[in-house]
Structure formats: structure tokens, C-alpha cells
Amino acid sequence: MPLILNDRIEKTPWDSHVFGIETYEIKTLNQGVMDEVLKAPGHYTIKVHPLSSKKILHDNGFYYCDTLIEPYCSKRKFVKWEDAQADITQKMPLKDLLKISHGSYLHGRFHRDFNIDPKLADVRYDNWLKELYGKGRVLSLIYAGELAGFFAYSGNKILLHALGAKHQGRGLAKFLWSAACDRLFAEGHEEITSSISAINSAALNLYISLGFRFRNSCDVYHRLVT
Numbered sequence: 001m002p003l004i005l006n007d008r009i010e011k012t013p014w015d016s017h018v019f020g021i022e023t024y025e026i027k028t029l030n031q032g033v034m035d036e037v038l039k040a041p042g043h044y045t046i047k048v049h050p051l052s053s054k055k056i057l058h059d060n061g062f063y064y065c066d067t068l069i070e071p072y073c074s075k076r077k078f079v080k081w082e083d084a085q086a087d088i089t090q091k092m093p094l095k096d097l098l099k100i101s102h103g104s105y106l107h108g109r110f111h112r113d114f115n116i117d118p119k120l121a122d123v124r125y126d127n128w129l130k131e132l133y134g135k136g137r138v139l140s141l142i143y144a145g146e147l148a149g150f151f152a153y154s155g156n157k158i159l160l161h162a163l164g165a166k167h168q169g170r171g172l173a174k175f176l177w178s179a180a181c182d183r184l185f186a187e188g189h190e191e192i193t194s195s196i197s198a199i200n201s202a203a204l205n206l207y208i209s210l211g212f213r214f215r216n217s218c219d220v221y222h223r224l225v226t
């Protein structure tokens with residue numbers, strides 16, 4: 001859970017740990033909050049409705065980093081693709097999953113932020129995968145007996161997922177994701193959701209092929225105060 005600094009700005013300690021600076025997420029947008037931001041050095045994130053005015057953000061030095069969209073799919077709408085060679089297991093070692101994960105999230109907001117070292121952005125996602133693995137929330141995706149990717153989730157929410165380079169671009173993802181989503185529905189969830197960058201065309205097309213639709217888009221802005 002985020003450490004609440006006040007009801008308008010929350011600390012994000014998992015990010016400050018990686019980036020070596022204070023990191024915050026702004027929850028309420030007004031000039032009073034913008035004035036607070038200027039007084040405390042650190043890296044700030046704010047997620048806003050895409051149709052809202054961005055003037056106050058631009059006036060206060062915030063810059064655009066990403067647009068997130070929420071894929072969602074009910075059990076009824078789910079399209080399951082079957083391939084006898086696609087399988088899931090929880091037994092693969094973390095180090096093998098990290099090899100696949102490391103450097104995979106180029107579409108993410110931290111990789112697109114020119115103020116963040118991309119190597120540290122990679123570490124952020126490595127750490128997140130380690131944490132989820134420790135909680136038993138990572139499925140390994142196996143194709144033809146070989147580790148092809150992973151699928152990390154919490155409850156009904158898909159949090160991180162990737163295929164290794166060798167298995168990408170071959171139309172295999174829909175079979176592997178079918179097996180993993182099927183597992184989530186079998187656990188009793190009526191709906192599965194996720195969050196992806198709107199520019200991640202491969203992920204977007206993958207979700208469409210599985211019957212997902214999209215909602216709750218938001219624009220993500222950052223600011224570094226030195």
C-alpha cells in the first residue's frame with residue numbers, strides 16, 4: 001500500500017528505492033498541490049483523464065509520458081485459443097523469468113521518461129517481478145516443453161507479462177495467454193483486467209484476439225523537481 005503523505009500526494013517507496021530519489025504520485029490536481037511539488041525535490045507522477053485540460057500541468061513543468069488503457073474481459077466474452085504445445089506451470093526458476101523480463105517494457109512510462117535512466121527503469125520491473133514471484137503470483141508459459149514467457153497477476157488483474165525474444169512475433173502469445181487467463185477464470189473470477197500502454201500494439205492486438213475490450217484510459221504526466 002502507498003505511504004500516504006497527505007490526501008493529495010502519496011509517496012511511492014518502491015520507486016524511490018530504485019531511482020535513488022524521492023518519488024510521489026499526485027492524487028489531486030490543483031495549484032495548491034503544484035505549489036507543494038515545487039518545494040520538495042523528487043520525481044512526480046500524475047494520471048489524468050485524457051479529455052481534461054493539461055494547461056495546469058504544462059504551466060508547472062509536467063511533461064507527457066504515456067497513455068494507459070484498461071483491457072477487460074468477462075468469462076462469457078473470453079475467446080480461448082487452444083494449442084496442445086502451450087502449457088503453464090509455476091515451477092520455473094526466477095532467474096530464467098528475469099532473463100525474459102529484463103528490458104522488455106520499452107513501452108512503459110519510465111522507459112519513455114527522458115529523466116529516468118533506462119537501466120534503472122529495467123530494474124524497477126525486475127523488482128516487481130521478484131516481488132510477485134515471492135508471492136506465488138507468476139505463471140511460467142511453456143511452449144513445446146520450453147520456457148517461452150511469464151504471466152504475473154494479482155487476483156483478477158494481469159500485472160506483468162512477456163514472451164522471450166525467441167518466441168515473440170510468431171502468433172504464439174494467444175495460445176499461452178489463453179491457458180493463463182483460463183486459469184484465472186477457473187479460480188472463480190468473472191472478469192479479468194489489466195493495464196497497458198496504448199502504444200503497445202502487440203499487447204493490444206493480443207488482448208483483442210482473446211475477446212478483451214478497453215476502458216478507463218488515462219494520460220500519465222511526470223515531473224522531476226531538482
Ligand SMILES: CC(C)(COP(=O)(O)OP(=O)(O)OC[C@H]1O[C@@H](n2cnc3c(N)ncnc32)[C@H](O)[C@@H]1OP(=O)(O)O)[C@@H](O)C(=O)NCCC(=O)NCCS
Binds near residue numbers: 107209
Ligand atoms: C505483448 C507480447 C506478449 C505479444 O507477443 P508477440 O509474440 O509479440 O505477439 P504475437 O506474435 O502473438 O501477436 C499478437 C497480435 O499482435 C500482432 N502484432 C505482433 N507484433 C505487432 C507489432 N509490433 N505491432 C502491431 N501488431 C503486432 C499480431 O499480428 C497478432 O495479432 P493477430 O492475432 O491479429 O495476428 C510481446 O510482444 C511481449 O512480450 N512484449 C514485451 C512485454 C510487454 O510489452 N508486455 C505487455 C505489458 S506488461
